[in-house]
Amino acid sequence: MVKARTDFPPVRACLFDMDGLLLDSEDKYTLCHNILLQTHNAGPMTWDIKSQLQGRPANEAILRVLSFFNLSHVNPDSYTTDLHRIQEREFPKAQPLPGVEALLQTLSTSENGGRKIHIALATSSHEGHFKLKTQHLEDMFGVFTKERRILGDDKRIPKGRGKPSPDIYLVALKAINDTLDEGEEEIKPEECLVFEDGVPGVIAGRRAGMRVVWVPHQGLANLYAGREAEVLAGRGEGDEILDEHQLGQVDDGWGEQLVSLVGFPYERYGIVAGK
Template sequence: MPDLIIYDCDGTLIDTETLYGEVSLAACHALGLTDWSIDHYVDSIVGIPWSDGVKIIEAAHGRALPADFEQKIEDEVALRLETELRALPGVREALGAIGGRRCVASSTSLDPLRRNLAITGLIDLFDPHIFSASQVARGKPHPDVFLHAASEMGAQPQDCLVIEDSVPGVRAARAAGMRVVGFTGVSHDKPRSAARLAEAGALAVIDDFGQWPGLVAGLKA
C-alpha cells in the first residue's frame, strides 16, 4: 500500500474535461480553427494549466485572441458546471475501500478546483489536502505540483502513487519520481488514450473506479 495516493481531479474524479472540451472546441471553431477535432484538443490542451492551453490556441490561431475569449469560455462552462457536473461513478466507494492518506493535485486553479469538488460532493474526502498548479512555479508536465503535494503531506515521492487521465499528468508524476496509474473513464477513445498513457509511463491503466481498490491493494509500499 502506498504511503500517499495523489488524485488528479479533472477527468479523474470529476468530468469537467467533457464540458471544457465541448465549449472550448466550439470557441476554437468560431475563431476559424475548423480543422481542430476533439482528438486535437485532447492532445494539445488536456492536462496542462488553462493559461498554457490558451497560449497553444493563440499560436495555432496565428494572432492575438479576442480580449474576452477566456472569459466567455469560463462563463459558459461555469453555467454548465452548476447543473451538469458529476463525480465519476464509484469514486466515493473506492476511496472508502482503500482508506489511507490521500490528496488532490490538479492543474486547475485552487478556487475553481475547490468549487468543483464541492459541487460534486467530493470535497469532504480530501479537504484540506487540495493542491493546485497555481501554487507552484510550473504546471504539468513539470513535476512541481506533485512534489508540492508530497512535501505538504510529509511523504517521499517514491512512496506516492498518482492516478491521472492525461499524458502531461503522467509525465509530471514520473518526473516527480512517483508511480502513476492511468485512467480512461471519461475518454471518448479509451484504447487510444490507454496506449498514450502507457507510453507516457503509466504502470497500469484502468477505466473504472471499481478496479481501483484491487489495483492499489496489489501494490507493494
C-alpha cells in the same frame, strides 16, 4: 529489455488529479471550447489537440488551442474571458466518474501495515474553477483536507512549472508529510501512487519518482493505442522533456493503465481496504 520492478514498498499516499479523473469535467471543457470555437468558425476540438491540454495551466492551454485552430488573430485574453463565461454555466454540472466516490471513501478508512493511507488532491484547476466544479459535491471532496488540496494557482508551485513538470505532485507530498501524525515516518516518493487521466499528468508523476495509475478517457486511449507503455514510462511527449534522468523506462513496472476506477485493485499496492 528492462526488467519490471516488483519489490515496491506498500503505497502510503494516493495523489489525485481531478478533471477527467475524479469528475467528468474534461468533457465539460471540450463542450465549452466547442461552443466558443464555433463562434470563430473553428473546431470542433478533437483528441489530437485535447490530449495536449490536459493538466496544463489555463493560459498555456488556450495559446495551444488558438495556435492549433489557426486563430492567431484572436486575442488570448478575450478568448479566455469568453470561455470563462461559458464555463461558469457548465462547470457546476460536473459529476463524479464511475468508481470515484467508492474509492475515496475506501481509502479514507484503509491502512497499510497498520498505518493509514494519506490522500491529497493535485489539480491544475485554479481556485475559482475548483469551486465551480465541486461546491455541489462537498461531501465527496471533504476527504481532502484544505492543506492537502493543491490547486493550479498554489503559490508553492513555481511559475511555469505546471504539468508535465513534477512540481505539483512534489508539493502535494510535502503537504502530506508536513501534516503527518506524530510518530509517523516521512513518506517517500516511491511510496506514493498518482492517479491521472492525462498524459502530461502521467509524465509529472513519473518525473516526481512516483508510481502512476493512468485512467484515460476512451478518446485519449484510442489516440495512444499501441503507445501505452511509452505513456506509462513518462515518455508520452518526449520532445518536451529535457531531464532524461527523471523519466522511466518502458515496461519498468512503475505504471499501470485502468479502464476505470471501478473495482480498484487495492491489494496490488499493499493497501488493506476498509480496515
